[in-house]
Amino acid sequence: MLLPESASSYSAQIDQLFWTILWITGFFFFLVQGALLVFVLKYHHKKNRKAQYIHGNTLVEVVWTVIPALILLGLTFASQKLWVEIRYPKAAPATPVQVQILAEQFAWNIRYPGPDGQFGTADDISTINQLHLPLGQPVMVNINSKDVIHSFFVPEFRVKQDAVPGLATHIWLEPTKQGHYEIRCAELCGLGHYRMKGFVTTEPPADFQKWLTETKTNE
Numbered sequence: 001m002l003l004p005e006s007a008s009s010y011s012a013q014i015d016q017l018f019w020t021i022l023w024i025t026g027f028f029f030f031l032v033q034g035a036l037l038v039f040v041l042k043y044h045h046k047k048n049r050k051a052q053y054i055h056g057n058t059l060v061e062v063v064w065t066v067i068p069a070l071i072l073l074g075l076t077f078a079s080q081k082l083w084v085e086i087r088y089p090k091a092a093p094a095t096p097v098q099v100q101i102l103a104e105q106f107a108w109n110i111r112y113p114g115p116d117g118q119f120g121t122a123d124d125i126s127t128i129n130q131l132h133l134p135l136g137q138p139v140m141v142n143i144n145s146k147d148v149i150h151s152f153f154v155p156e157f158r159v160k161q162d163a164v165p166g167l168a169t170h171i172w173l174e175p176t177k178q179g180h181y182e183i184r185c186a187e188l189c190g191l192g193h194y195r196m197k198g199f200v201t202t203e204p205p206a207d208f209q210k211w212l213t214e215t216k217t218n219e
Contacts, residue, residue, distance in 0.1 A: 007156040007181065007202065009138075009174035013082050014158040020078075024071060092172040095140040099131070103143070103150035103163040106192035108183055112212060125216045129198040131183060134208040138174045151187035154200055160186055175202035 006012055085092070100119055102109040110131050114123025133139050143152055145163040153160040156179075161171050183198030203211070 004155040005177070005179075006158075007175060007177040007179060008158060009176055010082060010086060011156070011158040011176075017075075017079055017082070021075065024075075086171060092140060093138045093174075095138050095172060097134060097137055097139040098142070099133075099139060100142045101131070101144070101152060101163070102146055103152065103185070103189075104146035105148065105190045106185075106196035108152075108196075108198040109146075110198075114216070123216070125212055127215060129183070131198060131200045132208055132211050133173075133175045133200060133202050134205040135175050135178055135202055137205060138172055140170060140172050143169045143171070148189050149187050150185050150189050150196070153184045153186035154181055155184075156181045157200075162187060178202050178204070 003015060003018070006015060098113055098117075098119070100111040102111070108129050108131070110127045110129075111119065112125040113119050114121065114125060116123055141152075141161075143161055143163045144167070145165045147165060149165070150163040151160060152163055156177075157173050157175070159171060159173055161169055163169070179202055181200040181202070183200055185193060185196040189196065201211075
């Protein structure tokens, strides 16, 4: 399998964009390499052949400039809707679950609001490196950093978001498969970068609520 398991509602759309771009770039890569091989064989050095100055072909230059520009423009429009949907909170669906993630060297501090639905109150639920998410429910993830730049990366969700000190960023996701996945830091953040790992557990909503209750009780 070339790509990690797909475990979020929009991962299939991201994969489709990935394969589209790969096929387009792959086609032109082999086209260019094939042309290069032909020119090497056809115009290799021969005795008594004199070099000639060729001004060029304006039409050909226009064509090979316009075609890539149109392809890039098409990919931009194709990806814009998905980009806005993932990156802008106002475009996200209703989010019954809110999570705060504060990255620091070298851990993920994770916080859920308690029954009052507000962060920063006595009933907040906190964990370190343990993120639980309910299946089939959109989750708004609020990301920040305590010290240096980190990057919240879960390949199975097709999510990668920098955590920047002093800058709150937001992404949303909706888990579609039950399982256990790894949170990786995709930004070199210090000598302990290699051990900055967290874990995501996706589970049915009832199990998620049970875990929240048990975690709060054990604090």
